[in-house]
Structures are given as C-alpha cells and as structure tokens.
Amino acid sequence: MAAKQDYYEILGVKRDAKPEEIKKAYRRLARKYHPDVNPGDKSAEERFKLTTEAHDVLSDPKKRSIYDRFGQYSDNLADAAARGAGPTSGRAAPGFDFTGFDWGSASTGTGGSSSSFRDIFADLFGGGAAKDKEPPRPQPQRGADIEMPLALSFEEAIKGLTTNITVNRSEQCSRCNGAGDIGGPVMVCATCKGSGQVQRAGGRLRFAQECSDCGGTGRRRPPCSLCKGKGTVPKTETVKVRIPAGVETGSRVRIPGKGEGGRLGAPAGDLHIITNVGSHKYFTRKGDNIYVTVPITVPEAALGAKIEVPTVEGKAQLRIPPGTQSGQKFRLKQRGAPSLRNPGARGDQFVEAQVTLPRVVSEETKELLREYAKLNSTNPRVEMGLE
Ligand SMILES: [Zn+2]
Ligand SMILES: [Zn+2]
Secondary structure (H helix, E strand, O other): OOOOOOHHHHOOOOOOOOOOHHHHHHHHHHHHOOOOOOOHHHHHHHHHHHHHHHHHEEEEHHHHHHHHOOOOOHHHHHHHHOOOHHHHHHOOOOOOOOOOHHHHHHHOOOHHHHHHHHHHHHOOOOOHHHHHOOOOOOEEEOOEEEEEEEOOOOOHHHHEEEEEEEEEEEEEEOOOOOOOOOOOOOEEEOOOOOOOEEEEEOEEEEEEEOOOOOOOEEEEOOOOOOOOOOOOEEEEEEEEEEOOOOOOOOEEEEEOOOOOOEEOOOOOEEEEEEEOOOOOOOOOOOOOEEEEEEEHHHHHHHHOOEEEEEEEEEEEEEEEEOOOOOOOOOEEEOOOOEEOOOOOOEOEEEEEEEEOOOOOOOOOHHHHHHHHHOOOOOOOOHHHHOO
C-alpha cells in the first residue's frame, strides 16, 4: 500500500463532492471490487478495502474534515485535533495504519467475513434478506463481574475488616427491563450503520467486531430512551464489604450481586474485591506463617532465658535455651495468621534469634570480658586451620 492514499481519487470524486456523490461512487466501486464478485483476486480485494476505507472517512463529516485538514485520518488524529493539536505542533501525526486489518477473518466466530460482506452487499443493493431480517429478541443475560482492588494494612489483613466502598456499577433499566428497546419499527442500527460490525482499535491495529447493539444484524428497534439501548443504567453505589481475617495480597473476596446489572430479569454479576496487603515493620508473612527476627543479649543466648516476643495477636512467652546461636529459629505453634481456607485454624510464628553485641564502654565490663576470654581461650577458627 502506498504511504498516502487520496481518498477522493480512490472514489473518483471531486474534493467538494456532496455526500450523495460519495455514496454513489462507493456503491459503484464496491459492487465492482467486492470479494464475492472477484473471488481470489487480491488486487480487487485491495481496491475494495481502499474504497471502503475512503468511504468510511469521507462519508463521515467529522472524519472528512480531519482528512481534509491533515491529508489522512486516524482516531488518534481526531482526538489530537479535538484537543487543538495539529501536524504543525511539532509532533508527527500518528499514521493511518490498516496493515493489521485482516479482512480474511475480520468477523470472528461463526458466520465468517463472507456472510457479513454479503449483508453489506445486500444493503448496498438495497434489497435482499438483510432488509427484512428481524433483529434477534434480546435474551436474559447475567451481568458482568466487576473487579476492584482494595488496599489493607498488614494488621487489617490479619484481623479482618468491614468497610464501605463506592462501586460504579449498573442496574437493569427500569424502563425497558433490560431489553434495550420497548418495541417499535425495525430500523438500521445507528451504531454500526447497518453493517453489523464495529471497528475497534487495539494499539496500532484495527479490527472488526460484531456490533453488540444489534447482535450483528445491522437492524434494531429504536433504543430505549432511558438506557440508550444498553439495557442497563449506570449506578454509583456504596457497598458494605466484609473482608475476612487472613487475606493476603491477591486474595479475592466475592460480593454476590454487586457487579453489573443483568438484563431481562437475569441476575447481576458479582463484585470481586482483590486485596492488596501492606507490609509490616517487623513481621513478614508467608502463607499463614509469620516470621519475625528478635534480638537477644549475649547472656540470654549463653545462659538461656524466658523472653517476651511480639505476635500478631499480642505478646507471647518464648524460652531461649542455653547456648542459643544467632540465626536459630523457634516455632510458636498456632500464633501465625488466621487461615482463610481452614476457618478457626492459624499458621505458626517463627522467631529467629539474633544475638546482639553491646557497645562496651565501661571499664568494668571490659575487665569482665577479658576475664571471660581467659576462661574460654578456644579459638573458634581452629577448624579453618588457624590458631
Ligand atoms: Zn449494529
Ligand atoms: Zn432501557
């Protein structure tokens, strides 16, 4: 594909062509280059693409004015133009990229692209089955789930928490009961302009998707004025959330019925709270077990002692045996975090002893240590061949 395409040239119309002239030219060319008329002909397919692309832009007054200003059109460019930026602002205008557009599989799922092409075709020629095709009657549909993150402190995760959160969800429309329409004559779908497909941009790629407003039929009844045809209306709701004790980062708490609203009496989706637990000054947690490092003195380590250690549920007693080394670990059973999976059960707490050496300043203590050295003269490095 050439870098720049002149859409007016492609359609063979003047730059000041009226909308009807553009439409007429498109119909004529689409009929000529349509893949169904030219099976296997790549250049015809290419022409058909270009023709459709040109028509897509020039038939839309907004897009056309962007194209007239910049010599190309993309949604990004339209956004930039709406913000007042232009190619003269120093930033290169985003390119118009259709290279990722796979027409061979433009319509995913059943039916394939050829049937949708046929629908466009039938539409172009103003006749055929598509005109009389009834839009499918909407079916009851459960609302989608909503996921929301929630930050908790380390302590809140251990103890559990009840809190109110604000959820932007939706509810079944009270006017149409979620049908999206309240009857009336069948008309061309305004969302997809009758094609049954809508363009979606994914990065630099664009792809076609079945139009959800008309179920891909290109036809629909006048949309409900309250929900604009969506079947649901937005609702901001304060939801009371009970986070059970023992959640971790990534735990999911389900609140039934607080997701998006259902349609035609179907239930709403669920709200899933995904917890994000903060860290603690000295506790760390792995699963339901808690780890803490506790400093002990040299005499406590050498002679043994009964000391107090912190746990997530307050203080606990720990017996340090004589001759405890730095790094030695002790287990306090059932003093860890409450188990989410096993209600009532708790993990363990592991205490790592860390022998701390005081900064010796008094002469008296120094004398005692010299005395100690005399009484314990074994070199601890003797196993390393040192004396
Ligand atoms: Zn549609
Ligand atoms: Zn409605």
